[in-house]
Amino acid sequence: MLTLVAFWNAFKPYLAFVVIVLLTVLVAWLVNGLVGRLMRQSAPQAAGAARRVAAIVVALIGGTLALQTLGISPAILLLVIGLLGVTVLVALREPLGNYGSKYFADLYTPFRVGDTIKVLGWSGKVLEVNAMSTILLSDDEQLVSVPNSAMIRDVVVNTSPQAWKEVVVPISISGNVDLPAFESDLHKSLSKLRFRLDRRFPPVVTTKSRTPQSTDLSLILMLRRPEDRESLVVEVNKRVAETLDRVRGAKR
């Protein structure tokens, strides 16, 4: 009997650890879904990032609590995480700034690869937007690398013809989504907005990159009136999210 009690006492913290980890996974999954729902009208990339951040926060809290059951002090754990975070931020301030700017530039700056832009006194065709910088080909065929942080801080002028019309919506879908069905449904959904769009330019879905886990697409639309831009982006993002939900649901 005594052996059983001793075993239970020894085993209890591990059981609690496992239960907390499982609960953490469950809560992270629920929070991920909840944030996704709350951000339905945001750009899919922004919604995806928010979902990941929320899930990581839940995982950190759950992980700390779980480790506490094993006798590891949460204060020390938080201190280590905090110090590591500060060190990383200080060491990688510039690259992280550029990376973050790239992320926001993808979502909110009004240009894309192929456009001609002016920034920091440079003018050229955008060849590439990588994690750190935006590469321009200047008129005299020089390659110009502009840090992405400049795209957020400074004035960027898109001089491409009809640039004001163009709305580029980045879409990232996981590898298990039926892409043909998604694109087809999206066309149907967007056809309802045709009176807000320039009918000479139907929506174009382009594959940007692809891995077994996910496919990055860009959806290009052309506005009919410039003042519709903001509301249209919200509406299109909502329709993209709804279409993704529908296609995932149909697959299940």
Add this chain to the structure above:
Amino acid sequence: MAGLSICINTQTPLVQFLEPSDGVLVGADPRTSVVLEGLREGIDYRFSPGGVTRMVHPMVRRLLEKGVLREAHWVAFNPRGPRTVQMGEMTLHHVSIGTERMDGYGKVKEAIWGRIHEIDSAPQHDDLFWTEAFAEYAYYNRLTAEQIQRLDEEHDFDVFYVHDFQQLPVGHMLGTLKPKIFRWHIPFDVSVIPDHWRALLSTYLDSYDVIVVSARRYAASLAALGPRGRILQLPPYVDPAEYSRPAPREAAKSCARFGIQRADQLALVVGRMDPIKGQDRAIEAFRQIAAEFPSVKLVLVGNGSFSGSKQGLGLPKSAGWRAHLEELVRAAGLEDRVVFTGHVNQTELDALYERCWFTILPSVREGFGLVAVESWLHGKPTIVTRRSGIAELIQDGSNGLLFDPEDPDGLAQQMRLLLDRRSAELRSRLVRNGRSTSKKCSLDEAEAAEGALLAEVTEA
């Protein structure tokens, strides 16, 4: 050079699977893979008729034989076919969409086709790319692109060769930097393309490194749209070795099947049952000369296209058009003078070419018109619509006779010329010069051009 790995994409499949009377449809299960060698041509399957497959297949075979190609994979729409078909060194892959999507896909491709051929200028089609039907068209093309992408991961192709206007979006959807060639088989006249279509067509065309068209005037018109890639004019072609004279007994047997007597003089029209093929023009012209030449019969060879067949989209166009033509024949009192053969096999087709007095290509619009080349290869004079790509190769009265498809009187006049007892010299000149012209559309001539094109885009 080790030879290139190529992926070909067409809408029409090279092989269609038939419902044999003695068994189960071979291709009924789209999950299966079959080896063609074990199956019976004409019973289990048949080769798709029509210019595209008839042209592409011999070329691929030839390039494989010569080692220009190392392997060839051919992706096509075939909802009633097995998943893959092994055919010698070539593998056929089939794409299938659900019946609920076929209607929309069919509507869009027919609307594009009708507008390009100037037979359907309905203003509601200006907004075609915003319709729900277009979503199904996009679905089919994306599905095809996904299949090609998966094959590319497996085979690492050197080049993609996409044929047919229906497949145009595939290049854009592929999202690869590898070289892509597109062959536009139908006419191209930028002035008939609605403003609302141009941006999307340009986006799709821009994804190709080379766009091949069949006639000089199509190339000039396409240039006005300013595609990113190079425009190449290259006439379609056939393999002359596939055209043989049937044995007299075989020819007589085939003709007897269609009620054709030894004394009959045949005016032959070969083409699918479709308003664009202009069989109504041929019937009207024939009506005008029928009394003058009582021994002449008009023979209309052809059935529906793959899209109209139950193996394909099941579009009802061909049945309706044939009923209309039969009504025209009845109204003209020519029931015993006009023969509708439907689909014929190669032996029967050879027999009809062999027995005919001349051929007519009466199309309202025709991307090229390989039927005229077939006629030359069989040593028969041909009367050709001016609204065809091949008309660029024809000098009226030298290697063929031309007519305007809106002028049946003109066609009747050309038919009279060839039926006239004193026409022997004209007929022999047309045949002699036609045979010489046919070399421009032969596999041998095209092999060098296609080989050079593949070498150019792959820098092999």
